[in-house]
Amino acid sequence: MTSRVFLISAAISEALREARFDDGSPVDTSGLRAARTAAEAGAVPAGGRLWLSPTVRCRQTAEALGLEGGTDVRELASLDVGRWRGATLAEVSAEEPEAVARWLADPASAPHDGESVRAFCDRVTERLDAAAGFEGRTVAVVEPEVVRALVVRVLGAPEPAFWRVDVPPLTVTELSGRAGRWNLRSGRPLV
Known part of the structure; x- marks a missing residue:
């Protein structure tokens, strides 16, 4: 059996613009406008199921794209950055440079008392x-x-590659295949 999963990255928010760790901020005006433009252009892939990261930003993006009836999926939640939530990377780097360096170098590290990159990758891969x-x-x-x-997981890349993958807002990454054997088509912009 072959499945197709279309991952749509959420529209831009103030937190993303500021390189701030997710704090539940909504999509900004330009992000909503871009998502609505994509919907009007018919650029949004159709699917039988709609899953959402359980954040305000993802719910608002889905609504602006004209996608209805989605289910918040706990396994697709954002990386839990513990006590760093709401701070910018620059702020945390200034206050805890060794902790940030360890976190970026070691996928098993979680100096913020949240979730390690390895645990996060494991969690989202279970949902895939x-x-x-x-x-x-x-x-x-x-x-x-x-x-x-x-x-990272689909390509079998080492976990430190997590920091080398850029995912712009409102792009589609398509995975097709089955558990243990997925093909990747990445980065198609919706707008």
Whole structure:
């Protein structure tokens, strides 16, 4: 059985513009406008199931794209950065440079008392493996780090590659295949 999963990265938000660790901020005006433009242009992939990262930004992106009836999926939640949530990377780097360096170098490290990159990759990969049990298409509106984690795992890349994958807002990354054997088509912009 072959499944297709279309990962749509959420529209831009103030937190993303500021390189701030997710703090639940909504999509900004330009992000909503871009998502609506994509919907009007018919650029949004159709699917049988709609999964969402459980964030305000992903819910608003899905609505602006004209996608309805989505299910918040806990396994597709953002990377838990613990006590760094709401701070910018520059702020945390200034206050805890050794901790940030360790976190960026060691995928098993979680100096912020949250989740390690390795644990995060494991969590989102479990949901991808579950998608393999469904015939047809799944559309998932997710945070960029979810796309990064799945790209790393699908390609069998080492976990430090997580930091080398850029995922722009409102792009589609398509995975097709089955558990343990996925093909990747990345970075198609919606607008």
